[in-house]
Amino acid sequence: MTYERCWTEANLKRYFTTEAMTKDAEAFQQVHVPIDKIRVDRECTRGVEAGFIGESDLLELITQSEVNEPNRIFLVVGETGCGKSELCQWLKYNIADGVHVPILISRSMVKLSRIVEEIHSHLPGESVTHVADITEFNPVTVSTNLKAKLLLNLELMKARLKTRDWNYLWAIANYSELVPLLERNFSEYVREINVLHKERAMDLLPRPDFEDLIARRGWDLPKEPFERYFEVVRKAITDCLAEQLNVGDLIEKLGLISERYVAQAQRPVLLIEDITTWGFLKNDLLDYLFELSAGHYDVVIGVTTGFERGHREDIFGTQETMKARLSGRFELTTGSSTLFLQDNYQELARKYLRAVKRDCEGCARLDSCHAAFGRDLYPFNPAFLTKVYEHLEEEGNPKQTPRLFLNTLQQVLSSTKIPSEGIGTTGYVSDVVVTFYEAPDQKRRFRNAVKWYGQFDAVGEKVTVPEGILTALGVPIPDSALVQDGQIIVSKRVGLRPRPEREVEEEEVRIPSEDERILAEFDAWLERGDVFPSRNELKKGVLGVIGLFGLEPFALKHPGCNVREAEPLIYSRGQREATVYLDGSGDDYRYTKIVVPRRDKELLDQMLALGRGQIQVTDERVNLVNMEAWARSRSDEVQKELRASLEPVLGFNIEDFVLLLRYLELNLLDGRYSMEPATFLSPLVSTNMPAFPDLPHFDKASRPFFEKGEAVEGLYLAFFHYSEKLVDYPLLEATCRRLQELDLAACLGRTAREISVNAVPDAFVVGNTKLRELVHSARRYAHYLVEVDTSIVRQHLVYLQVLNGLPLAEVEPAVYRAKVEGLIDKASRISLTWKQSWDNPLKLLRSESLDFVGFAGRVEAICRDYDQDMNIFECLSLLSKVQEIRDSSEQKVLAFVNELVETVKRVCSAEAAGPSLQEMAEYKRFETLYQETQRLAQ
């Protein structure tokens, strides 16, 4: 069967006109679909309670007026092509109460002369004004005249204006840029006036141009004089144009019409399809109409949404004025969609199709045609029309208006191609993307027909088309298509990624495709949460996108950290792909993963293609902004979950815990104990494990923590440093304050008793150290610190106080050295055996680096700082300093001399050449050591 075009070109032209007014009355009545959904702007409308009304309600509202009532204004707002003109024309045909008289100023009256003609038709007996056609004027003449008119107006206004204002205006009028600007704008207007769907508001001096003019003139005018000057110049332009066109009395004539009708007990209803038709007179017209008492009109003004938005002040003045003076404001569109069309586009199509076709009743195919396509819808069907309606667009934006809808149908009907082919060339319908599985015998023509005429099932996997449609259109049905009960059923892909369709040759052998299998799995997972055995393909794409932006979801650290030695807290578990979780795909979720939600289909589709290496991120379909936002969002979720999995276990937030660890380390190794930012601002001085031999089991308790020192330092750098030398002071300060408020002893207690080491996720690592081990060592050390008896500190104090009592500060190292050398000399003359362990202290003594003054100062400071109530950290600090004293050269020298004296005494005593045994006991008293050393040396 061949495609039959049972309509005529003449009928198409008669009915499918773009402007309502260009249709004859009979044709209009035949195809008019009631505009039954008009939104009422309640703020601006009086006398209507409903949210929506229909055209009849509007008619009733308009014709409720009394003859003598002042002007009543009804604003009808909507996108171009939404039916404003249709509504005005319907009102014209239906205002028939004998009182109200419609005057329709249609959109097609592009030139003012047509408006003047229409107005004169209501003024029989009045002389007809000849109106010039502005488009024939020379732009140079117009602009030069405008300047002259402006200068003349200013001359006339000179007495009324302040000198300063007049000077400014005079300078503007004479500014060399003004005439070229007016000339340019006029030429532009003339060019546009013949393009029907373009804005035709003639504004020779738009506000931005005037602003620009003033700026180029080098003035910075405040708002108040600016507005005044603008008004003066604009008024001069309008007056001049009206004069040149000979339409100056048009507004007056409107007043006259009103008076005449009232005298005949009638009332005119002015139906203005589009306010912009009035060109430069629109402001005067609006002024007249909104001066409500000036006439006795009911006025319906059609305004495009954009024009109203862009010229609100020009149209209405202030918002208050508009609300007060409007009798009603009605909207025909919402967003891109025409309200009445939403439920009526099928009916609209049906009416037009019925009108354009030849007598259907006599057609032999009538029954089969109605059965396959739907009553009167041939050559379309409901599914086709729905797709057309839903995919209507203009300049890339969705736009569901009757004009675009009908234009599209008209173009398809005008084409000799079948509709599913012809639709592709209309220009107002975005492509309906349907991806079919490969089937060698399904040609493009068949698939296009299925795509446009097909009804998709709920899931979107199957498309069903009545066999009769394809037969009527002459489209062959391939063997691979399933036919059941007169319906053709074809499988399609659910996913959104379009693949370029290709012409399949008849002889091509079908190869089972891996691509097809994976896509089917992907679709099923996405739509229904089915198992997705090939999910690693998608995961590769997900990880690729995460990597593309250098995101590290599994690394916790300061976002501004840029330190080489820093060690972020890493969550490391599972193989690469195992770090991604696809819900319901067969994955399990036992630990933190990048969760990929089953939404954002388009993105996931692209990621699957990326994962499979089928596209690159440079592909124009890939929007990196979307990708990045998606990837960051997933990464943030992981980070939040990692923190949430760790912080309750630790009992601290991570920053607090890291700083506490660093504090324990600084205290252990350097004896620092102040919880202030300054404590953390210098690196560790000591790298050796301290020895506190007097503290039982100290080494055993602290060494594991000491051995994790590198991890602690790395963590601290990762969370608090910007660079090696620069810290995040506000963060450091806030964290210190928080730990102080928590109380350090309490923090220690919490670390010692409340952290459940086994609950720390095993997957967290810091460099090569498992966090669990680090926490374990810290916990053990904290536990020790909580339990340890610090009274040992007091014992050390006794020793230090003895040292402190010695006049060490008075020791002159050179003198002391000489005296000890004397003692050694004496020793060499008795039978004393020199001990090897004395070599080092002797070397220290002879190195001339001894500083007994500093030594004494340190001893004194320790004794002074001692406080019985000091906490464990202060105690450790003290012990650390004590240890420093013990390890100092001075102390080693003193001990050596002490031992030497002892030995000399013993030998001397044995040789009966020295003090008695009783005297030797005296030497054991440390406090006399120095004096004895000195005496012996002498």
Add this chain to the structure above:
Amino acid sequence: MKDKPQRELLGYITVRGPQLESLWCHLAQTGRTSYHDLVQKYVVYEPGRERREDEMLRNALDFLHAIDLVIATDDEDEDGDVVYRANPDKDQKLPFRLLLLEALHAGDDGKGTAFAWVQKLIAEQDLYLVSRDDLRKEMEKTYRDAFSWTDEKIRFWLDLEEYIGLARRVSILRSPENMACYPSSDLTQMMLREVVTGDADHPLSARDLLDRLQARFMYCYTARGRVWQGLVKALLALERTGWLALALHADQPGAVEIGQRTISEIKLAGVRS
């Protein structure tokens, strides 16, 4: 008041966004703070060294001073010390990234505007994915006389833009492009919130909105007057999430070309219009 440093902005290659933010916030909170105090707070002290290595801090403060975010004065009480404070004329409620972007966009002389030049070139040439080296060459061609363009300078530019969200490093297999230039979703949201007024009676046209964006934060148009594709992608991405709507109202003045579409109004969700 001390004069602004004369060094070219792209020469502060050690400066990073988070450091600037930290310093700005600290100064905004504490008020006048001497350089000495800032060193004590921010710079690591190495025992045994005579002075702290404060070069990064000084660079960061000079940078903030150069772009007018902080004011520096000589302290009258202490010898030779400089006192810094946040510039009170700056909107302290604005997210720092926006403040920084605004300041970089508004550079008032050749050296100060170098940052904006790079973004201007990217917008004018409608760049989206580009290699650093190509960008450097283009800068060299267009702004040859300004100073020598080096990879360090471009990298530094990228560091700050990455922090702000106007460009980022990307690693694309088998592709020389290593930067993607577009405003991130969150940056675009912040900027639009700043320039959009929620006045339903006076909705801004798309062009007015983008003009405002261009006046305050970033170049929006290509040399041919179309909207820069980086921004187009950001707007389309936000439209996809429903955060904003791109609409074309017939006859509305101020329409712009956004990709293949003509748009007369950019409506933000939550702003009635």
